[in-house]
Amino acid sequence: MLFHITHHHTEATCPAHNDEVAGKTFGIVLDSLKENVNEVIGAWVDGPGHDFFIVVDADNTSQIFAGLFPIIPIGTAKIQPVDDYVDMITQRQELNS
Numbered sequence: 001m002l003f004h005i006t007h008h009h010t011e012a013t014c015p016a017h018n019d020e021v022a023g024k025t026f027g028i029v030l031d032s033l034k035e036n037v038n039e040v041i042g043a044w045v046d047g048p049g050h051d052f053f054i055v056v057d058a059d060n061t062s063q064i065f066a067g068l069f070p071i072i073p074i075g076t077a078k079i080q081p082v083d084d085y086v087d088m089i090t091q092r093q094e095l096n097s
Contacts, residue, residue, distance in 0.1 A: 002041065003064060004082045007052040009075025014050055025071045026052075033067035050075070055082070 015021035033040050033056060041055040058064050061079060068077055 001058065002082045002084075003056050003058055003061070004080045005052075005054040005056065005064065005068070006078045006080075007054070007068070007071060007075055008077075009050050009071075011050065013074045015074065016047075025074055029068065029070045030054075032070050033064075036067035037063045 015025050030040060030043060033054065037056040037058040039057040041057060043055075044053045045051070046053075056064060056067070064079055071077075
């Protein structure tokens with residue numbers, strides 16, 4: 001199942017100016033996710049907004065929790081299950097016929 005993760009932290013908890021903290025958090029979070037979920041589909045960032053956007057394929061949110069563990073102390077994450085848009089439109093058409 002696909003999940004869209006939005007991680008947000010504040011300027012007060014941002015590790016951008018601390019190489020040691022950055023290395024132990026955002027420096028390893030993608031590797032941590034790759035080790036714990038089925039697949040990391042993509043990752044994007046709005047640096048000035050302190051927002052990270054990650055799409056993963058996982059069986060459950062426990063996998064995501066384990067993968068996000070390095071950045072949990074820095075901010076919060078919103079995790080939403082998402083589906084393929086074209087598949088949803090196709091299914092809607094089938095249900096309406």
